[in-house]
Every structure is written in C-alpha cells, then in structure tokens.
Amino acid sequence: MALDKRIGFLGSGQMAEALARGLMAKGIIGGDRMYCSDPNPLRRELFRGWGSTPFESNLDVVRNSDVLFIAVKPQHVFQLLTEVRPVLHERHTIVSIAAGVTVDKLVDAAGPHARVVRVMPNTPCLVGETAAAMCLGGKADASDEQLVRQLFEAVGKIYTVDEKLLAAVTGLSGSGPAYVFMMVEALADGGVKAGLPREIAQALAAQTVLGSAKMVLETGKHPGALKDMVTSPGGTTIAGVHELEKAGVRAAFMSAVVAATNRANELSSM
Numbered sequence: 001m002a003l004d005k006r007i008g009f010l011g012s013g014q015m016a017e018a019l020a021r022g023l024m025a026k027g028i029i030g031g032d033r034m035y036c037s038d039p040n041p042l043r044r045e046l047f048r049g050w051g052s053t054p055f056e057s058n059l060d061v062v063r064n065s066d067v068l069f070i071a072v073k074p075q076h077v078f079q080l081l082t083e084v085r086p087v088l089h090e091r092h093t094i095v096s097i098a099a100g101v102t103v104d105k106l107v108d109a110a111g112p113h114a115r116v117v118r119v120m121p122n123t124p125c126l127v128g129e130t131a132a133a134m135c136l137g138g139k140a141d142a143s144d145e146q147l148v149r150q151l152f153e154a155v156g157k158i159y160t161v162d163e164k165l166l167a168a169v170t171g172l173s174g175s176g177p178a179y180v181f182m183m184v185e186a187l188a189d190g191g192v193k194a195g196l197p198r199e200i201a202q203a204l205a206a207q208t209v210l211g212s213a214k215m216v217l218e219t220g221k222h223p224g225a226l227k228d229m230v231t232s233p234g235g236t237t238i239a240g241v242h243e244l245e246k247a248g249v250r251a252a253f254m255s256a257v258v259a260a261t262n263r264a265n266e267l268s269s270m
C-alpha cells in the first residue's frame with residue numbers, strides 16, 4: 001500500500017539508492033514524493049530520473065519531506081543534522097542509517113524534540129530482501145516505530161533491538177552482503193576451475209545461496225541438520241566440507257562479523 005508521506009534522502013549514495021529503488025519497486029512511494037540532496041550532481045540526476053526532486057540544499061529536502069533518511073557517511077552526520085536543525089519540525093521522523101552513530105549523538109545534533117529512529121539496513125532492500133534492525137530515540141514513539149516498520153517490511157525484514165546490539169547487527173547483516181557476494185564469487189570461480197562456463201557457474205552459485213537461505217528460513221531447521229541432509233556418507237559433499245574446515249571457513253566468518261562489529265563500536269566512540 002502506498003505511503004501517505006513524503007520521503008527525503010539527505011545523502012543520495014549507494015544505500016539511499018538501494019532504499020529508494022526498493023521502495024519504489026514495491027509501490028510504497030512514487031518518485032514524485034521523494035526528495036534528495038547530495039553534493040554530487042550525478043547522484044542528484046539519478047534521483048531526478050525517477051521523477052523525484054533533487055535539491056542542492058539539505059534544508060530544502062527537510063522543508064519538503066516528512067520522513068528524513070540520514071544516508072551520509074557516519075563522519076558527516078553530526079554536521080548535517082546541525083545544519084538542518086533550524087528547519088526540523090515535529091512532523092519529521094528522522095531515520096538514520098549511519099553505522100555507529102548513536103541515538104544520543106543524533107538527538108544531540110537534531111535537538112531534544114527530534115523523533116529519531118536508528119536503523120541498520122543492508123543493500124538487499126534493493127530487491128525487497130533487506131535484513132534490518134532498529135531502535136528508537138529522542139521523542140520517537142510507537143507511531144514512528146510503526147512507520148519505519150512499514151517502510152522496511154515493504155523491502156524485507158526489520159527487528160526492534162536494544163541499541164547496544166546494533167553494532168553486532170552492523171557486523172552481521174549490515175556488512176554481511178559483502179561476505180556473501182565474496183562467497184558467490186568464490187563458488188563461481190570454483191565452478192569455472194572445474195570447467196563450467198562463467199555465466200552458468202555464477203547463476204548456479206547465486207541460486208544455491210538463495211535456495212539454501214530459503215530452506216533455513218522456511219523449514220526452521222538448524223543449519224547443521226540441513227547440511228547433514230546434503231552430506232552423503234563417503235560422498236562428494238563431505239570431501240568439500242573437509243576442505244572448508246581445513247581452511248577455517250567457520251572461524252573466518254565469525255572473525256569477519258566480530259571485526260566489523262568492533263569497527264562499528266569504534267565508529268560510535270569517535
């Protein structure tokens with residue numbers, strides 16, 4: 001169902017594009033109800049191409065919007081919110097997706113009356129399959145939570161968590177698409193090494209990740225049990241699994257999530 005709100009993107013980079021495209025594809029918002037700003041004219045023109053109105057000034061985006069996505073790099077958030085603070089209004093729901101920027105810092109910059117929701121999404125919102133988590137701050141209430149839930153459920157799944165868990169969410173699902181893309185690329189390379197044409201190898205690798213993820217979600221079974229279903233005694237799979245175990249793949253994935261979580265915590269303390 002289309003949303004009865006105007007959406008503004010402050011910062012129109014990769015994540016703003018993924019969100020905007022995802023929301024438009026689901027019919028939640030038309031380009032004509034979207035506004036954006038970005039110092040890069042190419043980014044503004046991209047948004048204009050969808051019928052939305054780009055502004056050079058962040059203030060104009062705020063004046064024209066009800067929901068404000070703060071989609072600049074973490075180090076630019078404080079300055080941006082301080083700049084737009086004079087034109088913030090109680091109608092605004094401020095949705096910051098910046099990694100590591102705490103609710104306290106957002107409220108400090110936007111003012112004590114600001115309705116702030118901190119969200120950690122990921123790029124698959126582009127295809128309606130984001131994995132996101134949020135927490136509320138400032139004067140945000142259940143209606144803001146409901147609004148943000150409506151937006152993100154249109155493009156995937158969102159959970160409300162304690163703010164202290166958002167760093168781990170960032171390390172797992174915020175950054176996670178990069179790990180999975182690396183895995184798809186590596187699986188495809190393996191297929192090519194084993195003789196498959198690149199196009200078929202990549203399609204098989206991606207479909208295998210998609211199907212396996214769906215099995216985890218739809219059966220509710222433990223991933224270990226699903227792995228065992230694939231692994232015939234003395235068969236092919238256990239030969240491959242043994243190589244992954246020798247290479248320390250599980251530990252590598254765990255370390256990746258923990259390293260990214262630590263980096264998110266570092267960003268919070270900067």
Ligand SMILES: NC(=O)C1=CN([C@@H]2O[C@H](COP(=O)(O)OP(=O)(O)OC[C@H]3O[C@@H](n4cnc5c(N)ncnc54)[C@H](OP(=O)(O)O)[C@@H]3O)[C@@H](O)[C@H]2O)C=CC1
Pocket residue numbers: 010011012013014015016037038039040043058070071072073074076080097098099120121122123174175
């Ligand atoms: N990419 C991802 O997968 C995810 C990103 N995030 C978060 O989303 C935010 C954006 O990330 P991402 O889209 O990857 O980054 P990008 O660098 O692609 O986008 C940020 C955009 O904001 C522009 N910008 C810089 N300063 C301002 C300003 N004062 N006013 C308006 N626009 C400005 C930048 O322009 P310029 O480049 O010229 O500086 C750039 O185009 C980050 O805070 C990140 O932590 C969260 C989850 C996932």
Ligand SMILES: O=C(O)[C@@H]1CCC=N1
Pocket residue numbers: 099170174175
């Ligand atoms: O790499 C980053 O910092 C951002 C946050 C999560 C995904 N991308």
